[in-house]
Amino acid sequence: MALSLYQIAVDARDPRALARFWCRALDWQVLFEDPEEVVIGPDQGTWPGIVFLAVPEGKTVKNRLHLDFSPDDRDAEVARLLALGARRADVGQGEDVTWVVLADPEGNEFCVLSPKASLVE
Known part of the structure; x- marks a missing residue:
């Protein structure tokens, strides 16, 4: 390539x-x-x-591109990232999704997906 x-x-x-x-x-x-x-x-x-x-300038609108992360334990990673300075973000994802949307300290959204094993099924 x-x-x-x-x-x-x-x-x-x-x-x-x-x-x-x-x-x-x-x-x-x-x-x-x-x-x-x-x-x-x-x-x-x-x-x-x-x-x-x-x-x-600071960030003002939702990102057009974001990163998705696939952890072994979603809830543990979300807790760890929140402790590092991330915050929960609402981008219209709703209640029934299998991922968690967070934002870094400057507001850039990213997703923490369900555990890797469930992505293969």
Whole structure:
């Protein structure tokens, strides 16, 4: 394939703080940092990573693109992420869904899905 995903770019008011939240959430590390951007990933040789880019404005509307995570234990991960600084988010998902919508400290929505085993069934 001629095209491969290198990294996901996220606008941020405070790239350093947001990168540190996601490093704790994903057990990743900071790979590069300067005042305008912070790149995180599992390690220097594994891609894709996430780059947080400094922007002057805050988030104002629902994300058009979001990340979905598939944990071993959804409820335990939701509790852990909330303790790290995430918050619950309502994007119109309703009551009967099998995922939980959260937002990172700057309001970017992401989903924590049902446990991996149930995704295969």
